[in-house]
Amino acid sequence: MSDKEFDVLIIGGGPGGYVTAIRGAQLGLNVCVIENQHLGGICLNWGCIPTKSLLRTAEIFHYMNNAKDFGLVTENVGFELERVFERSRNISKKLSEGVAYLLKKNNVTVIDGKAKLAGPRKVLVNNGKKNNSSIYAKHIIIATGSRPNTLPNVLPDKKLIWTYFEALKPDKMPKELIVIGSGAIGIEFASFYNTLGSNVTIIEILPHILSFEDEEISTMAKEQLEKQGIKIFTETEITKVEKSQDLTTTYIKPKNGKTSKIHADRIISAVGVIGNTEDLGLDSVKAKVDGGSIITDEFSATNEPGLYAIGDVAGPPRLAHKAEHEGIVCIEKIAGLSPSPLNKEIIPSCTYSRPQIASVGLTEKAAKKSGKKLKIGRFPFSANGKAIALGEPEGMVKTIFDANSGQLLGAHIIGVESTELIHSFVIAMGLETTEEELIHAIFPHPTLSEISHESVLNAYSRSIHI
Amino acid sequence: MPIQILMPALSPTMTHGTLTKWIKKEGDDVESGELIAEIETDKATMEIEAVEEGKLVKIIVPEGTENVEVNKVIGLLLEEGEDLSNIKEDDTMDTSKSTSPPLISSENKLIHSPDYNTEHNPKSTTTVRSGKRIIASPLAKRIAVEENIDLSIIKGSGPHGRIIQKDIKDITKISTQSSNKEYPEHNITTKTNLQKDNLQFEAVPHTNMRKTIARRLTESARDIPHFNISVDIQIDAMLDARKRLNANLEEEGKISINDFIIKCISLALSRVPSCNVSFTDEAILFYKQVDISFAVSIDGGLITPIIKDVVNKSFSAIARETKELAKQAKAGKLKPEDYEGGTFTISNMGMFGIKSFNSIINPPQAAILSVGAGQISPIVDNGSISTATIMNVTLAVDHRCIDGATAADFIRELKSIIEEPLQFML
Numbered sequence: 063m064s065d066k067e068f069d070v071l072i073i074g075g076g077p078g079g080y081v082t083a084i085r086g087a088q089l090g091l092n093v094c095v096i097e098n099q100h101l102g103g104i105c106l107n108w109g110c111i112p113t114k115s116l117l118r119t120a121e122i123f124h125y126m127n128n129a130k131d132f133g134l135v136t137e138n139v140g141f142e143l144e145r146v147f148e149r150s151r152n153i154s155k156k157l158s159e160g161v162a163y164l165l166k167k168n169n170v171t172v173i174d175g176k177a178k179l180a181g182p183r184k185v186l187v188n189n190g191k192k193n194n195s196s197i198y199a200k201h202i203i204i205a206t207g208s209r210p211n212t213l214p215n216v217l218p219d220k221k222l223i224w225t226y227f228e229a230l231k232p233d234k235m236p237k238e239l240i241v242i243g244s245g246a247i248g249i250e251f252a253s254f255y256n257t258l259g260s261n262v263t264i265i266e267i268l269p270h271i272l273s274f275e276d277e278e279i280s281t282m283a284k285e286q287l288e289k290q291g292i293k294i295f296t297e298t299e300i301t302k303v304e305k306s307q308d309l310t311t312t313y314i315k316p317k318n319g320k321t322s323k324i325h326a327d328r329i330i331s332a333v334g335v336i337g338n339t340e341d342l343g344l345d346s347v348k349a350k351v352d353g354g355s356i357i358t359d360e361f362s363a364t365n366e367p368g369l370y371a372i373g374d375v376a377g378p379p380r381l382a383h384k385a386e387h388e389g390i391v392c393i394e395k396i397a398g399l400s401p402s403p404l405n406k407e408i409i410p411s412c413t414y415s416r417p418q419i420a421s422v423g424l425t426e427k428a429a430k431k432s433g434k435k436l437k438i439g440r441f442p443f444s445a446n447g448k449a450i451a452l453g454e455p456e457g458m459v460k461t462i463f464d465a466n467s468g469q470l471l472g473a474h475i476i477g478v479e480s481t482e483l484i485h486s487f488v489i490a491m492g493l494e495t496t497e498e499e500l501i502h503a504i505f506p507h508p509t510l511s512e513i514s515h516e517s518v519l520n521a522y523s524r525s526i527h528i
Numbered sequence: 529m530p531i532q533i534l535m536p537a538l539s540p541t542m543t544h545g546t547l548t549k550w551i552k553k554e555g556d557d558v559e560s561g562e563l564i565a566e567i568e569t570d571k572a573t574m575e576i577e578a579v580e581e582g583k584l585v586k587i588i589v590p591e592g593t594e595n596v597e598v599n600k601v602i603g604l605l606l607e608e609g610e611d612l613s614n615i616k617e618d619d620t621m622d623t624s625k626s627t628s629p630p631l632i633s634s635e636n637k638l639i640h641s642p643d644y645n646t647e648h649n650p651k652s653t654t655t656v657r658s659g660k661r662i663i664a665s666p667l668a669k670r671i672a673v674e675e676n677i678d679l680s681i682i683k684g685s686g687p688h689g690r691i692i693q694k695d696i697k698d699i700t701k702i703s704t705q706s707s708n709k710e711y712p713e714h715n716i717t718t719k720t721n722l723q724k725d726n727l728q729f730e731a732v733p734h735t736n737m738r739k740t741i742a743r744r745l746t747e748s749a750r751d752i753p754h755f756n757i758s759v760d761i762q763i764d765a766m767l768d769a770r771k772r773l774n775a776n777l778e779e780e781g782k783i784s785i786n787d788f789i790i791k792c793i794s795l796a797l798s799r800v801p802s803c804n805v806s807f808t809d810e811a812i813l814f815y816k817q818v819d820i821s822f823a824v825s826i827d828g829g830l831i832t833p834i835i836k837d838v839v840n841k842s843f844s845a846i847a848r849e850t851k852e853l854a855k856q857a858k859a860g861k862l863k864p865e866d867y868e869g870g871t872f873t874i875s876n877m878g879m880f881g882i883k884s885f886n887s888i889i890n891p892p893q894a895a896i897l898s899v900g901a902g903q904i905s906p907i908v909d910n911g912s913i914s915t916a917t918i919m920n921v922t923l924a925v926d927h928r929c930i931d932g933a934t935a936a937d938f939i940r941e942l943k944s945i946i947e948e949p950l951q952f953m954l
Binding site: 401402467468469493494495496498499 | 692693
């Protein structure tokens with residue numbers, strides 16, 4: 063293959079990479095994406111999308127099991143495991159093809175292979191064939207994403223100890239399942255497998271599940287998950303895991319308790335992710351790596367001129383929507399526009415378990431720590447007509463304001479479709495709206511969004527329906 | 529139907545002004561052509577006169593009100609046969625949102641807008657008063673009100689230049705830090721930092737002129753990359769020429785040294801037109817005419833009236849104009865067209881005995897000449913020491929559009945003309 067040259071070369075075709083490529087093409091840049099596995103990255107193939115497909119199955123299964131509450135008659139409710147996962151895989155496949163189409167439509171060159179930096183503005187691509195091809199680009203963006211982190215004493219083996227890869231394509235439905243870690247990934251798998259009938263135990267080293275969420279919300283989530291039958295151990299350490307033919311024994315030690323053991327036929331290790339910074343040839347350039355992340359400035363530039371890093375590989379929060387926005391800011395800067403840097407304080411977070419949890423901005427604890435005087439509003443789903451009609455009266459919207467300026471500092475939601483409710487607060491915070499604009503906004507009736515409105519009213523002691 | 533008296537725009541750039549005085553009182557009859565009120569703009573005080581006759585029935589904006597938006601209704605006239613019942617609430621409404629340009633005739637006469645826009649401007653939490661739309665977040669607007677900060681002077685860092693909370697925080701941080709320094713006249717003063725300061729002082733509120741000086745010179749010093757070049761000029765030939773010219777002139781036509789130098793600058797600029805320019809983001813503007821602003825010190829500040837088309841004016845015409853403009857300036861009676869524009873500025877501190885100094889460029893111009901005092905000094909002429917009258921001039925230029933060699937060309941021409949004024953005969 064002869065040498066090629068592009069304006070921008072992006073290593074990795076995940077949500078950060080492909081979105082950045084399309085924006086670059088829109089801005090008239092000649093863009094190339096190098097992807098060594100599948101367009102759409104982890105998000106689309108092994109993360110966000112296939113898990114949402116499974117959780118939708120679980121949700122419908124839950125409703126079918128409770129059909130009589132809605133006046134419906136169902137018989138022989140059950141599921142075919144293979145079909146459930148087949149649906150999930152097909153959705154990922156369809157979307158990955160969609161990404162290929164979008165890149166083609168925008169005249170983005172896609173090259174299969176593994177890219178490695180070979181000095182400034184140059185990469186070597188290995189596609190398994192004999193000769194590596196060299197590609198030159200004025201700007202190179204690393205968007206190689208992340209992979210599962212592991213605990214040294216619970217190393218995934220693809221058989222008994224899974225990561226999200228195996229959990230999305232299981233060989234069987236585990237009877238007893240241990241989920242290690244209670245971030246979004248751990249909670250979502252726990253929720254899915256529990257709803258479909260596994261006995262699930264969550265083990266978390268920190269005092270709260272979903273530790274990045276507001277403590278009040280986290281506590282409510284724990285209560286609801288436990289009510290559904292999930293066992294949750296917080297502040298609990300795993301001392302040892304023993305494996306036999308088709309069974310594992312996990313030794314756990316709570317903070318102030320005695321060691322005990324739990325048997326399970328499968329374990330899901332969900333202890334976070336770590337950036338893919340290895341084998342990129344970063345030693346040949348001036349870019350710095352620290353703790354699994356490439357160090358970048360507010361416009362994603364590394365120490366090496368012409369080299370950038372976005373998304374998971376550039377550090378937390380490791381979320382697809384953060385990667386996408388970071389990439390857009392980065393490429394607009396490259397194209398000579400003047401984008402505002404990404405504001406990390408208003409990146410929303412979503413967990414799609416039952417109940418769903420979504421938030422943006424500061425938790426109550428963090429807001430208090432800032433020394434500000436606060437006004438806090440709470441409004442329960444149980445006082446909202448739409449939530450009751452949906453048969454989903456459990457949940458709450460919590461809003462936190464700076465009492466002095468009226469600035470919305472944080473919003474936290476737990477309950478049905480909360481991941482679809484959070485964006486109004488994301489927009490509000492992005493625009494720096496105060497309570498006044500939110501109070502004066504007209505929310506449609508009857509919708510769950512009225513809970514958001516009432517929560518704001520409640521912060522100013524003006525709730526109508528409570 | 530009542531006639532609205534609107535806040536006039538005295539110049540195309542005026543967005544607001546101070547209504548200093550009502551000459552007529554409520555209930556007074558007003559003849560067409562009579563003076564009604566006095567308005568102070570950035571730099572001048574101006575009287576406004578009525579074009580319609582009637583009775584001044586209502587003063588809406590009381591005298592002494594600052595920051596009155598152009599086109600705001602300041603009072604109402606009733607025509608003969610009308611009474612107060614003719615006044616509707618709409619008549620007192622702000623028309624400043626109207627898209628039509630401010631209505632004032634070139635004679636500075638008061639005109640009412642016949643098809644004024646009655647668009648209601650609802651209560652707003654903002655302090656936004658200038659005609660230009662200010663894009664700011666609701667939170668930024670609210671904090672600006674609380675901190676008493678004028679949003680129009682803040683550059684936004686949000687998307688598309690939107691002013692966000694951070695921009696205001698940055699500003700309040702700066703002004704709090706600077707409040708204890710020697711120069712408290714930072715152009716953003718917050719109530720809070722005045723209160724914090726324990727020093728004894730009397731706070732003299734800014735006049736419009738002071739605000740304008742502060743704003744324009746801060747912008748100039750901050751945004752224009754200045755550099756200065758300086759040269760000594762022998763002025764004996766010029767002094768001699770001036771003396772001989774003045775011998776035959778009436779008192780009001782007598783030529784000052786400054787007038788002479790203004791004329792010499794115009795000749796030098798016509799030889800080096802690339803110093804008669806302005807920088808804009810898109811282009812360098814080469815002016816086809818030489819209009820020279822000259823700095824006049826007046827009560828409470830300074831102002832730069834303009835001698836237009838200097839190339840085509842005689843020495844004595846220039847002399848008469850500078851005298852008249854300086855007189856008007858000291859009386860605060862300059863019209864906007866007398867001081868707005870100009871392509872080059874001269875600032876002369878020779879009369880104060882200053883030997884040499886640097887000036888800050890008067891934007892959008894790109895050059896300013898600082899003229900020092902003429903002093904008899906020893907010079908070396910052909911190996912022997914003699915004396916001559918030496919005057920130092922310093923040229924400050926905008927490096928974005930005038931480079932060193934160009935500035936040197938200009939100053940060399942100017943020196944040559946002043947040292948040999950017979951060149952005007954060429």
